[in-house]
Amino acid sequence: MNLNAAETAQTRAVAVDATTRSITCSPLEDAVRRRYLGGSYLATHLWLESSRLEVDPLSAANALVIAPGLLTGFPIIAANRTSLVSKSPQTGLLSESTVGGFFGAKMKAAGVDALVIKGSFDVPSYIIIDGDSGTVEVEDAGALWGQDIFRTFEVLKERHGEDLDAAVIGPAGENGVYFAAVIFGGIDSRAAGRTGMGAVMGSKNLKAVVVRGGKTPKPADREGLTQAMREFMVQVRERAIPWGKYGTSGGVISAEAIGDLPVDNWRGGSFPGVSRITGQTMAEQGMVIGHYSCWGCPIRCGKDVRLGVGDRAGQKSHGPEYETIGAFGSLCMLDDPQYIAAANDLCNRLGLDTISAGCAVAFAMEAYERGIIDDEMAGRPLLWGDGEAILFLLEEIASQRGLGGILGKGTRIAAKHLGPLAEEFAIHVKGLELPMHDPRKYTSMAVSYATGNRGACHLDGMTYYIETGNYPKEVVGIEADTKNLDGKGKAEIAVKMQNLMDAFNALGICKFMLKAQLSPASMARWVECCLGWPCSREDLLETGERAFNLRRLCNVSLGITRKDDTLPPRLLTHPRPSGEAAGSLPFLGEMLNWYYAIRGWDNEGMPTLKTLKRLDLEEYPERLGIKTRVLSP
Ligand code: SF4
Known part of the structure; x- marks a missing residue:
């Protein structure tokens, strides 16, 4: 072979x-x-x-x-x-x-x-x-x-x-x-x-x-690709390489300042210890000892750190990313970067998703605070901000011991186990715990999380790039006035960015290239240079839309409807109490109505037959066991 x-x-x-x-x-x-x-x-x-x-x-x-x-x-x-x-x-x-x-x-x-x-x-x-x-x-x-x-x-x-x-x-x-x-x-x-x-x-x-082993594949048009890379490198140098100095962890301080960083299992507004857990602080304190990149990338956003606590203290490990700092830091009220790094190291060694693990720990700490979990059930006190408690719980989860056997099923199932009060502070969408961007700040993220095909996923939409003006809306065909966004505008942002993100997923390009304002037109040119196929910006965006709709059809087949396209009650009814996003709540129902209309779905979130025909997905309802009579024309 x-x-x-x-x-x-x-x-x-x-x-x-x-x-x-x-x-x-x-x-x-x-x-x-x-x-x-x-x-x-x-x-x-x-x-x-x-x-x-x-x-x-x-x-x-x-x-x-x-x-x-x-x-x-x-x-x-x-x-x-x-x-x-x-x-x-x-x-x-x-x-x-x-x-x-x-x-x-x-x-x-x-x-x-x-x-x-x-x-x-x-x-x-x-x-x-x-x-x-x-x-x-x-x-x-x-x-x-x-x-x-x-x-x-x-x-x-x-x-x-x-x-x-x-x-x-x-x-x-x-x-x-x-x-x-x-x-x-x-x-x-x-x-x-x-x-x-x-x-x-x-x-x-x-x-x-x-x-x-093996050999790097050869592009069909090497000269054309080299020229395209030269041009894109100008954008990367200007916009992305400086960001790589601290990588994702460099964004913690600004995220907290604007009210995007979740605090205290999504109850808080400001996190007083934030300056101690930023990428900048970790670098200044000498924790960061190196940088690394993925294949073919000059940005080097990955960080090596020297661990200071835990059973591998003194050894090198991968430094915590923004999501991990949010999950084990502000979400669990922990302001010691050494324990955050140790928790990250433990997750990478044991094989745990740091976002869901951090959310599960924060959920357990709130359950402990409320008396739903006691010392005996937890195996030890679970106090906010206690780094040793976090490391203990991660070991318990990975080995499925004690409370870890419940938390290891995710917060949705754990909450069902612990009772109705616990369900009120289990923060997930469709069973997937929320990443560390608060949908009460950039509310286009609310509709993006609610409709994300795999659950609450920041990478499915990354709509905050549009709301912050860090990615030009015209490039992806967004017509809404981003200075004066209403529900329709936010829904449009979510739809068009989700389509773009699925094009990124199909091509295998790192989504941080949004920082360099990589356009779908450039991506299409790269496809032509590499594969020798004709490819346009429109082709790519439609492919992204088709991919998103196919996964939605899979979800529909599994019973997902509008009732599942929602956010946890805390994020719909409890505003952040302080900070720049204080008082803000997403008006999800209105955004969902617009979202479905823009997608060409019915009011229950099912793609219509007309939409499936437009996207050349007509064969799928039958293949996936969806009765076409339940789909609107
Ligand atoms: S490919 Fe993406 S994640 Fe990897 S080093 Fe470059 S910017 Fe960072």
Whole structure:
């Protein structure tokens, strides 16, 4: 089986049946490639070819598809993303989780455009794709099972060479934590954190997927691409590289100042300790000891830190990102950056999504404050701002011990277990805990979170880039007056940015390129240069819209309607009590009405037949078991 993409123009999907241990490699038809491009969209298509939506997420029948974006691995700035698609144990929906780093570029170099894993191994195993030998093999992972992610990564490097990358799960994934992450890159971690893809791997007895070797794919028009990169680099230098100095953690201080950073499990307005937990402070205090980048990116937003507390004190680790600082910091009222870094390190080693883990801890702390959880149930006091309590709970969650066995199912299920009062402060949408951008500040995020296909997801819309004026609205065709936004305008922003973000997902481009004001027109030009296909801005935006609608249809098939497109009660009825966003609440119902109208959906949030026809998705209702008579004309 020759997997070397550099030798032929053919693109391939590798299918591993873990139950029978059979491995097959088949070309991806040109028509499939042009329609679904790559990344999340291609992976969704391949998942639907392999599994049924009603499948139990942690059963062998739930396939896991790993697909780099269409442009991932080409010599393009920040084209390095990979998507993991499967049915999520956390949300019960067909979900995706994306990651940067080097893995996707290495998959492309090895000649693999998608890896479809079906079934379940009878013993712990890992898959190795070797682009040099052109082989895909299954190896025994018995000695690695139970090991943390960093140790596993080291052993894999000892066995297969320094030039590999690997998608690895830790004890959390092995133990079926519903928000278990898949970590790439070892200590220089990049995470496919959201929606529990680590638990899906664990349910398959799949400890890791390793990839190495091969050759970078060649663009169809190298000269044209080089020129396009020269031009884009001007924008990157001017707008994105300065931001990379502190990376995402540099945004904490301004987010708190404007009322975007959640505080005290979303009850607070201001966080007095914020200046102690910013990226700038961590750098000034000497915690930050290095910077790293993903494949093909000059920005180096990843940070290495020296840990000061915890069982790895004194050692190097990946520095906490903005989301992690929000989740373990202001959300849990912790103002010690050393404990935030230690919590981040522990999540990366155990394989936990830092957003959901931080939200679960904050939820537990509020339950403890209210007397719903006591010392005996928790295993220790759970006081706000207590770093040791956070580290303790993370270990409990990953090993599914005690209270951790409840929290490890996510806050939606944990709240059901703890009773109706707890449900009032379980902060999630469709089972996915909210990321660290307050929808009461930029209220276009409210409708974006509410309608996000995988639940509350900042990466599904990133609409605050428009509300803040950091991304030009004209580029994506937004007509609303952003200086004077009403419900219709916010809905329009959400729709058009969600479509753009799904185009990013299909192409595999890092969404931080919004900082460099990357336009869909430029992305289309890159597709033409790399693949030699005609591609326009409109083609890409429509592909994004089609991908979003396909995932909505999957959700509709699983029973999602308007009732699920909502926010937790706290965020609809309790304004932040202080700070710049004090008093603001999203008027979600009005925004949803406009949102559905702009999308061409009915009042219950179902795509109409006319919309499906326009998007060439007419075949899907029947394929997904949706009766067309329930869809409006
Ligand atoms: S901006 Fe940061 S996350 Fe994005 S590709 Fe570059 S280094 Fe990776």
